[in-house]
Amino acid sequence: MDVFVEQLLQKKKGRKDYMIIGAASVFGLILLALCTQVPFLIPFLLLIVAGVFAGIYYVAASRNLEFEYSTTNGDFTVDQITNRSRRKRICGFDLKSVEEMGLYNASTLQNRTFASRLMVGVDDEGTDAWYFVVHLKDAGNTLVVFNPNERMLTAIKPFLPRQVSVNAYRGR
Numbered sequence: 049m050d051v052f053v054e055q056l057l058q059k060k061k062g063r064k065d066y067m068i069i070g071a072a073s074v075f076g077l078i079l080l081a082l083c084t085q086v087p088f089l090i091p092f093l094l095l096i097v098a099g100v101f102a103g104i105y106y107v108a109a110s111r112n113l114e115f116e117y118s119t120t121n122g123d124f125t126v127d128q129i130t131n132r133s134r135r136k137r138i139c140g141f142d143l144k145s146v147e148e149m150g151l152y153n154a155s156t157l158q159n160r161t162f163a164s165r166l167m168v169g170v171d172d173e174g175t176d177a178w179y180f181v182v183h184l185k186d187a188g189n190t191l192v193v194f195n196p197n198e199r200m201l202t203a204i205k206p207f208l209p210r211q212v213s214v215n216a217y218r219g220r
Contacts, residue, residue: 050120050121051119051120051121051122051203051206051207052118052119052120052121053118053119053199053200053203054116054117054118054119055116055117055118055196055197055199055200056114056115056116056129057114057115057116057117057169057170057195058113058114058170059113059114059115059169059170059171060170060171061111062171062172062173064172065111068107068111069104069107069108069111072103072104072107072108073104076100076101076103076104077100079096079100080096080097080100083096109130109131110130110131112130112131112132113128113129113130114128114129114132115127115128115129115138115168115169115194116129116135117168117194117196117200119143119200119203119204119207121207122142122143122144122207123140123141123142123143124140124141124142124143124180124204125137125139125140126138126139126140126166126168126192126194128168138166138168139166139184139187139190139192141182141184142207143204143207143208144207144208144209145182145183146180146181146182146208146209146212147181147182147183147212148179148180148181148212148215149178149179149180149181149204149208149212149213149215149216150178150179150215150216151177151178151179152174152177152178152179152193154173154174157179157191160191161189162181162188162189162190162191163187163188163189163190164184164187164188164190164191165190165191165193166190166191166192166193167193168192168193168194169193169194169195170195174193175195176195177193177194177195178193178194178195178196178201178216179191179192179193179194180192180194201217205217
């Protein structure tokens, strides 16, 4: 029997997102102020204003992120959807290659070294999150922090290595 489960998750904007949007806005306004001081740019001021506001909108829209988790017969993938228009594959792997899985606790994992850390959950802090430690062929030893629902956890469980599954789902 084929197993296919997917979950779409909206990422909440954090302090970092608002700082990026604010910096883009301030930079745009400074650029507009400088352009009004240069006499030969005055005829193009309307185009410059439109370009600055389009740039600010683009930066703000690029911070609207969603993550889609999907598992199909033991293959797990994470896609990032930006502003509901652009999709990018973040990672994909066979669940049999998972070395460790469990509830995410930042304090226990902060001293461990990973080639990369993928925070693909509701927020960058890992609130109510789970984690995988998996070796990805293009990124090396990777920590993947995500927020699965019960349906996704149930679909993942049979494809994990036995000891990883026992350790991850102990007490559930």
